[in-house]
Amino acid sequence: MESQVMTNPEDISKLYRELSLFPSLTRADVGPVITSQYGGKYSNIYTEWSQRDLERSENVKFCRQYIVFHDDKSVVYSGPSGNCTEIKGELLSKDSPSGDMKAVVRESNIKGEDKQFLEIWSKNIKVKSINLTALKKHGKVYEDDQFGCLVWSHSETHLLYVAERKRLKAQSFFQSVSPESCSLADEEEGVKMGKEEETTKGEQFVFYEDWGETLVSKSSPVLCVLDIEGSNVSVLEGVPDNISPGQAFWAPSDTGVVFVGWWHEPFRLGLKYSPNRRSSLFYVDLTGGQCEQLSSGSSAVCSPKLSPDQCRIIYLECAVYGPHQQCSRLCMYDWYTKRTSVVVDVVKRPREDGFAGIYSSSLSPLCWSADSQRILVSCPQGSRKDLLLVETTTGSVTSLTSKSPGGSWSLLTIERDLMVVSWSSPNCPPSLRVGFLPLCGSSEEVDWVMLEESQTQPDIDWQILNFTPPPEQDNSQYPGLDFDALLLKPKDVKEGVKLPLIVTPHGGPHSVIVADWLLSSSVLCRMGFAILLVNYRGSIGYGQDSILSLPGNVGTQDVKDVQFAVESVLRGGAFDEQKVAVAGGSHGGFVACHLIGQYPEFYKACVARNPVINLASMIGSTDIPDWCMVEAGYNYSTDCLPDPAVWEQMLNMSPIKHVRQVKTPVLLTLGEDDKRVPPKQGIEYYRALKALQVPVRLLWYPGNNHSLSKVDAESDGFMNIALWMTQHLSL
Numbered sequence: 001m002e003s004q005v006m007t008n009p010e011d012i013s014k015l016y017r018e019l020s021l022f023p024s025l026t027r028a029d030v031g032p033v034i035t036s037q038y039g040g041k042y043s044n045i046y047t048e049w050s051q052r053d054l055e056r057s058e059n060v061k062f063c064r065q066y067i068v069f070h071d072d073k074s075v076v077y078s079g080p081s082g083n084c085t086e087i088k089g090e091l092l093s094k095d096s097p098s099g100d101m102k103a104v105v106r107e108s109n110i111k112g113e114d115k116q117f118l119e120i121w122s123k124n125i126k127v128k129s130i131n132l133t134a135l136k137k138h139g140k141v142y143e144d145d146q147f148g149c150l151v152w153s154h155s156e157t158h159l160l161y162v163a164e165r166k167r168l169k170a171q172s173f174f175q176s177v178s179p180e181s182c183s184l185a186d187e188e189e190g191v192k193m194g195k196e197e198e199t200t201k202g203e204q205f206v207f208y209e210d211w212g213e214t215l216v217s218k219s220s221p222v223l224c225v226l227d228i229e230g231s232n233v234s235v236l237e238g239v240p241d242n243i244s245p246g247q248a249f250w251a252p253s254d255t256g257v258v259f260v261g262w263w264h265e266p267f268r269l270g271l272k273y274s275p276n277r278r279s280s281l282f283y284v285d286l287t288g289g290q291c292e293q294l295s296s297g298s299s300a301v302c303s304p305k306l307s308p309d310q311c312r313i314i315y316l317e318c319a320v321y322g323p324h325q326q327c328s329r330l331c332m333y334d335w336y337t338k339r340t341s342v343v344v345d346v347v348k349r350p351r352e353d354g355f356a357g358i359y360s361s362s363l364s365p366l367c368w369s370a371d372s373q374r375i376l377v378s379c380p381q382g383s384r385k386d387l388l389l390v391e392t393t394t395g396s397v398t399s400l401t402s403k404s405p406g407g408s409w410s411l412l413t414i415e416r417d418l419m420v421v422s423w424s425s426p427n428c429p430p431s432l433r434v435g436f437l438p439l440c441g442s443s444e445e446v447d448w449v450m451l452e453e454s455q456t457q458p459d460i461d462w463q464i465l466n467f468t469p470p471p472e473q474d475n476s477q478y479p480g481l482d483f484d485a486l487l488l489k490p491k492d493v494k495e496g497v498k499l500p501l502i503v504t505p506h507g508g509p510h511s512v513i514v515a516d517w518l519l520s521s522s523v524l525c526r527m528g529f530a531i532l533l534v535n536y537r538g539s540i541g542y543g544q545d546s547i548l549s550l551p552g553n554v555g556t557q558d559v560k561d562v563q564f565a566v567e568s569v570l571r572g573g574a575f576d577e578q579k580v581a582v583a584g585g586s587h588g589g590f591v592a593c594h595l596i597g598q599y600p601e602f603y604k605a606c607v608a609r610n611p612v613i614n615l616a617s618m619i620g621s622t623d624i625p626d627w628c629m630v631e632a633g634y635n636y637s638t639d640c641l642p643d644p645a646v647w648e649q650m651l652n653m654s655p656i657k658h659v660r661q662v663k664t665p666v667l668l669t670l671g672e673d674d675k676r677v678p679p680k681q682g683i684e685y686y687r688a689l690k691a692l693q694v695p696v697r698l699l700w701y702p703g704n705n706h707s708l709s710k711v712d713a714e715s716d717g718f719m720n721i722a723l724w725m726t727q728h729l730s731l
Ligand SMILES: CC(=O)N[C@@H](C)C(=O)N[C@@H](C)C(=O)O
Pocket: 272, 273, 274, 324, 506, 507, 508, 509, 511, 585, 586, 587, 588, 612, 624, 627, 676, 677, 706, 707
């Protein structure tokens, strides 16, 4: 049969290089309203983008500003102001509320040592640069999305951030005290500060727990405040010792600080992709150091945001343990009445109007309407990501984008009702758009204005397919659930050509693939493959029942859904059933390895990134042992001890159980530093396949964690995957 797939490595790498140029939006801030001398009103919009730089093997961050003239209801004129500028060394940055100042946390390597500085900029002057490393009030500043923040007080006199708690310098019992033992830089700083650094003996090899995948060496965060005038940093007192604080902001009138506190006793569990960790909202008073718990303490909360009128805090809440990502509750705490209300509850099944619930672990940095009555949330609704508008008094939810072209809408910010969003789809890289929020009660559509267009890829065709599982595969506890898949295929297919098909189940398993710009899928599609991305039952975005239907059924329900979707698509006749491959990462790798074990003749090539191979052996080494038990159908508690019956069940549900049947050549891509699904999982599969003489190739990426997303690992991984597919599908 004739093939139209690109097979030459030079051509493939050229195509990858071309499509990897498209940047993604990571942040936008709207500046204050300025009235021009002619009476026109405008605001500057600051945006940050991220782009792969294959030459430098790194992701580069750059910014670009735009000017938007408006009349508070609609955009009158807009355009870029100046070109892009690369941002280097900035860990965090934030303009003050008035827009007059900017704070930056910067890391700089001075004489071979990394130092952190907190800078204050005003007009064209860096007015302060405080050497946080030399101050030794705390360890490294947290720059991550989980705990990190950099927040101006309402008065613009103080800054709040999170850093690692200060640890005494550990020394050997046999350390001889000599001037050479401390570095010159330390000595100079010690002299400047007028004090010697305190040390402790016998603590050198003490184990410090951390918060797991992507949060390695983040163990005991503390809240820190800079008094800008006095250049004085203090670590806030009053936060309970058994709590790790983060996501902090200033309380109304700057009387104290509100934060999320995660309990870390009896031990820490991984937080990444895991918003189901016991946590609460807290308030710590600045004067007395008194700490008050604002939410129940029996749930998991995240992403609190204060309303513009400083009266209410909106936040997300879900159950502790259970599926790692679930349908969230949107809750509101009234600062003055101290009452909490549930604005939007968990949705079990999608409603008539299409609303399927809130699936998010972070609201955008600003998400309130100017009247402090409404909230904007961008989250998956089935296989698309929509912008939802929530009325906080009634809890009514309307979609601002469901009637717009399919794709993915992500809210970057909203300020004085001017929304800044990123939109993309499988054949269109991210574009930047702005639009005004319609007035309360109005059914007007948003008039989106494009600030930065992107290049549509006319050669890529995509659609969302819906599947109803056959009656024998219906879930008796959660009957009548269906699921979706995204299908990408080359637009122009020559007469008589049947396309090879790559099947991709996502990870999680409680996550989803939305109709977004997906680099590797778009390159594979441009090479000539069709790609089927399956949102099997258990994915988020389809109601809580769908999520709950999977735990206890992994390795069967998810696997059968994917196989059903593939076989249904093949029946259409457009694809070559002798050229079907499967590729997935993490739980997606678990599903992929199950598929080649359970359907040994079906798949001609398999790729698995950091796959879950054996739940029973993973539980002792992952940062999320609870996940292994929950997905195997058990409840988890921190005092669970090994139980042979549970281990047997976990083994029976794992892909390793079916390895003897495997015939498909397998490419494994593993991250040496993966804390989530440790690479020993992949090695277990590799050894079994070797013993069974099944073709297997293992790629080992040092310095990479679970996502294998460093630019060199990602690009090398892509090339190897593409060539593995072309080789084993005999293209
Ligand atoms: C909750 C979680 O991290 N689960 C992993 C086993 C997983 O499947 N991760 C997904 C998100 C991935 O694609 O890496």
